[in-house]
Amino acid sequence: MQQVASQYAPSPEVVVPFFGAGSLFYLAGCLMIGLYPDLFVGHYFSPGLLAITHLLVLGWVTMIIMGALSQLIPVILERPLHAEVWMRPVFLCLLLGTLLLAGSFWHFYLGTAMWLASVLLLVAAVLFAVNVFLTARRAEAGGIARDFILSAVVWLLFTVLIGVTLALNLRFAFLPVDHLELLKLHAHAGLVGWVMQLIIGVGSRLLPMFFLVHDPPLRSLQPAWYLLNPGLLLAIIGLWTAQPALVLSGALSLLAGIGIFLRFAVLCYRRRLKKRLDPGMRQTALAFALLVIPPALLIPLLTGGRLPASEENAIVGYGSAIIIGFFSALILGQSYKTLPFIVWLAKYRARIGRSRRVFPGDLYSTPLAHAQMWSFAAGFALLMAGIFLVKSSIVRIGGLGLSLSAICYVVNIFTIIFHKVKDEADGG
């Protein structure tokens, strides 16, 4: 028999803890939006907002990405993970590091807890990166997806190192650069360099597969890699040396790269053979619709153009549109395409040849997944309205809507995780 990707699927024990913890972090983040709405109508550099941001970016986005990648890298590179066992310390370090870091920011305590958090997060990032690089070293498969994943991991290391430096600078103020500029640098290295590139790399494989697109336009994504990486470098140098022209050039390059990916996603959607979309792909389509918001805010922010609110509020809106909007919507959707599959494969693989009546889509509640999507859409729209109208009462209602979506999501994720094999006699 020829080598096929599913032979390299990791055991669910590797993947499941990331999804379980990630879903709870998402719920915690959404509850905090509802409980502390004032944070979203003030300045972006506030301890509370820093705490919620790190809770969501590390505990939710990075947690799910690392779990999903340990499942997807073997599929994309057609090789097993170099060391599955390393994912356990990665998970523990990321979990504890996130809790300690978010707690430290919340109380603005820059002492031992923040140091310990920095070390734990650095260990998690280095172990994860080495694992990915050693897996990719001998892989011949992967193409453009491999390029994006590897560069994303490099940016993850850079982001964490800059984060540690920022933590040092908060306490000792030794850097000759404005701390807020460094914060922008750190944020964009993480959001665009790490998360966005990873989404592009993995999306180049998953979107054609889940939409069932024959002969997807993969070559069209190659320029995106050459626009994103130098563009990000240019923007970072511009922020470091305080040269707005460089920042703008870098940002335009980034936007062009993201635009290419957006076009790829739209082409996949239009050419799809699978016309009837499941809840996971519907929410994915919503995520891509939300991807137009951040560029629409970034351009006036950089050029001094007309904004719907003050610059401080617009920056909060910009960050929220990326993290709570695009990233969260995409993860909420794609979770239904990845986790059920690995749990199903582990539990029903042994039933070879017997007519299976239970499929990955049966492992969760579809009505709950729909409720999750609609409450997310309403919650996010209200959150953005509250931010730009500077009304914390609207942000609070938005936070409640998002919390409702998170509850639906958590219930479904844990239903999948604790799924019990149904016997044929049960009738599935």
Place this chain on the structure above:
Amino acid sequence: MRQMEDRAAQDLREKLKLVIDPELMVNIVDLGLVYRIAYLEESRRIELDISLTTRACPLGALIVADVQHIAEEANPGWRVDVQIVWDPPWTPELMSEAAREALGRA
């Protein structure tokens, strides 16, 4: 003899409709993934060439195992060789009308 072989292949093709692609929820026969079924009487061997909708399909091993099992169960005493082939690559034109219907119309 030739007619008997053709009928056996046809029967096996029908049985392989039990193998469902869990992502698309369509069986592999209607998806056009079963390329060739050959009964080799002399060596009592069945050769099955199947393909996948994409090389990165994470279900490949499972589909192969299911096909192998069904073919062996339907033909006791015969050796079954299942091969995944990429040439010619799968195209949507290979899908049956039933598969198109199941995937939904635009």
